[in-house]
Amino acid sequence: MVFQPADSATLTAAVAARQSNRKPVILHFADLLVGPLCASARPRRFPLLYLLADGAAMWLAMQGLFGSMFLVFGLSRAAAIALARFAGPETKFRREVSAWQPWIELSLYVFSLATIAIANMTGPIAAQLSTFPSSQVVRGTAAASIDAAVTYLTVQGDVFFRIVTRWLLALLKGLENVLTLAPWPVLFAVVGFAAWKRGGAGLLVLVWMALGYLGLFGYWAEALQTSALVLASLCVCVVIGIPAGILLAKSPTSRAIASPVLDLMQTMPSFVYLLPAVAFFSIGKPPALIATVIFALPPLVRLTCLGIEQVPLHVREAMQAHGATPLQMLLKAELPLALPSIRTGINQTIMMCLSMVVVAALIGGGGLGYNVLFALQNVQYGEGILAGLAIVFCAVLFDRLAGSGRKTDL
Structure with missing residues (x-):
């Protein structure tokens, strides 16, 4: 060495x-x-x-x-x-x-x-x-500017807002008519069969218990109204959220622009959504639907984008090697592989729609949210708790029947 x-x-x-x-x-x-x-x-x-x-x-x-x-x-x-x-x-x-x-x-x-x-x-x-230095002049000027902008948009977009209100009201009325035309034994049988197919006898018993609670305590009609509002909000969220999620997954520029907007939509207090809804669409069920959509849309957009991004690279390369177009790649490979993530986004959107039921009742949303709001205003603890449990059972029904998980026996 x-x-x-x-x-x-x-x-x-x-x-x-x-x-x-x-x-x-x-x-x-x-x-x-x-x-x-x-x-x-x-x-x-x-x-x-x-x-x-x-x-x-x-x-x-x-x-x-x-x-x-x-x-x-x-x-x-x-x-x-x-x-x-x-x-x-x-x-x-x-x-x-x-x-x-x-x-x-x-x-x-x-x-x-x-x-x-x-x-x-x-x-x-x-x-x-x-004490942090503040300026009431700046605050007043900013508030006045927002008021002026809302007034301008309300006047200039009056025709557009009326058309949107008419379409949303038609969607809500159609869903309510479909749900109310079916007698309660038919709903028990159809929903029970869907629960049995999805989760077996255990889920069937759970679903029938939830429906029995809604009927026995007199919340059947209100539950149907709430279900119509949730289903209408879900339809709007799906029509907007899934294409938006695909766009964000395909375009980094769009993602950079939309991410702060989605963050704002998720972090803004839910009561704040009532202000633009009432300003543009007045009082009633359509503005309640709009506020619910704004609150419940971000999870579906984000999870759709995440599902598309997580498609393995070798799948895309194999499709490209066989001459697949971008549309064929999206429809035959990316969307099917991203389907579990999209289902999770739909499930989360449903849950967030239900969480807005009570808030939407403040501007005429109706349904079970009105029962909770009425009990709160009149300090009726028992009625408020029973109505709140009715909303919980509705959430259980939607979660188990539209959940993203595979079939399990409860």
């Missing part, structure tokens, strides 16, 4: 690496003082935890509880040292920024503590720090 001396470049790199792992004395003091917040090359840090601990210690000191203050400060410092020992190794990026990052973090930490201390004192500066 022949010993090969290392060249000068290797020795220089080794010395530089060892020196880079050494921290200045001020940074060792920072580790002891503020813990992982100012550790120069630690990828695992907990700045919020230690900022809160030191803020709590400062608050205790202001209250005169110095013993508790020292206890909190000491425990946080001990935790800082312990966590610093278990921190992971340095990375290349950490070594590159270790020369300036600790000083920024230390400055941020000192600034945060100083601001907390000043905000808890008395005086005009403390008052300004405690």
Whole structure:
């Protein structure tokens, strides 16, 4: 074995690496003082935890509880040292920024503590720090601009909104007529047969129990109205959601534009959807349907897009190799393979439509939501709970009969 001396470049790199792992004395003091917040090359840090601990210690000191203050400060410092020992190794990026990052973090930490201390004192500066500066002028201008835009759209699109209202009302009335024309024994038999085919005797018993509850407690007519609203909303969601999901899966630009819109639709409080529905479509079942569609549409769009994106690449390549057109690939490969995800999206859309029943009753949606709303307004606890259970049983029926899972015996 022949010993090969290392060249000068290797020795220089080794010395530089060892020196880079050494921290200045001020940074060792920072580790002891503020813990992982100012550790120069630690990828695992907990700045919020230690900022809160030191803020709590400062608050205790202001209250005169110095013993508790020292206890909190000491425990946080001990935790800082312990966590610093278990921190992971340095990375290349950490070594590159270790020369300036600790000083920024230390400055941020000192600034945060100083601001907390000043905000808890008395005086005009403390008052300004405690209350975020707001502008009623900006708020009023923004609200007035929104009102003007809604008024303009209501006037200019009056014909369009009337046509949409007429079509939606016809869809709702048609579904209600279909459901109400069938006597209850026919619905029991048809729905029970569908449940038996899908889930066996266990699901059949569950479905008949749910239908029996709706009939026995006098919620049969309201349940049919609610079912018509849910089915009409589902039809609109399917007509819009599945093509939109396919478009998002095929076009990254469309996905980038639509993703914030879908996020807004999912995070906006459900009561807010009533405002544009009432502004454009007045009061009644059509605006209730519109608000329900806006609230329930995003899951179907997202899950359809996800199902198309998860189609294996080798399936697309095989179809292209055999000369399939994009439409043939979509209809014969992508949609069938994405069908489980689309079914899950439909199931989630149904559940979200049912969750809007009570909110839609505020603008004339009717159905079981009106029973819950009436009980709430008149402080009738028993009636409200019974009506709420009726909505739950409707959800169970829709979930079990239109669920995305395979046939199982309950």
